[in-house]
Amino acid sequence: MFPSSTQAIPEQSAVPRHLAIIMDGNGRWATERFLPRSAGHARGVQAVRRIVEACGRRNVRYLTLFAFSSENWRRPREEVSLLMRLFIQTLEKEVDKLEEQGVRLRVVGDVSAFEPRLRQLIEMVETRTAHNTLLNLTVAANYGGRWDILQAMRHMLRAEPELATHLNDIDEARLAPHLSMAWAPEPDLFIRTGGEQRVSNFLIWQLAYTELYFTDSYWPDFDANALDRAFAWYRSRERRFGRTSEQLADGPAGR
Ligand code: FPP
16 A cells, blocks of 8 residues: 555655546537537547556556546436446447556446446456556546545445444544555646636545646647646645645755
């Protein structure tokens, strides 16, 4: 397990080790061009492909994409089924390339709500890419940060029922291994496209010390240059993790 940002100072590098993205603005991209929203989602898939490749080339080790939130079920039924079809088609089409390119794909979220075909496909792609180590690509689907914390709590109590009567023994270190991305470091950088400035119930536990970057670009327009601009901004940030600037200037002794 990687150390928690509230318990230790995480390792830092010029390029984020873990990048988390909310891909927003597909619908508006399409509407502005008098196209159906489906066209925006289709272009969104192309942007996913571009950004996965760009992250691989830039040595990002973990890329987590918010594809479908637990609240997205509230969308019109046709749009929900379109998104499901798009996931199925994309997984079927991309599995060989992901395997070849050294990408390990995992899906986090409550996949029990998905149709059996999609669940089987997810399992197949996860198994076929499990040996890959270049880039850990995680798709958050039917995911919600609050759902994640609650499922972690349930798993923890199932594993250690005595904690229910020893409440003071419950701490971060006990809960964190049960979170759905326990195998990844916390995100260094979060990007949200589409102009909104909110976290929308994405990885709320893990974003505690993440740098938050918002851009007006719609997701279908987001490309390697836009990614580089976000990385340049990230490099300009002073990541203090609760310390003062003076401590940072003192170097490792200030840790
Ligand atoms: C947000 O745009 C986008 C989504 C809810 C779906 C994201 C899905 C993809 C990019 C395609 C599939 C991805 C994978 C990983 C296979 P929006 O519809 O909320 O846009 P709007 O805010 O302009 O309406």
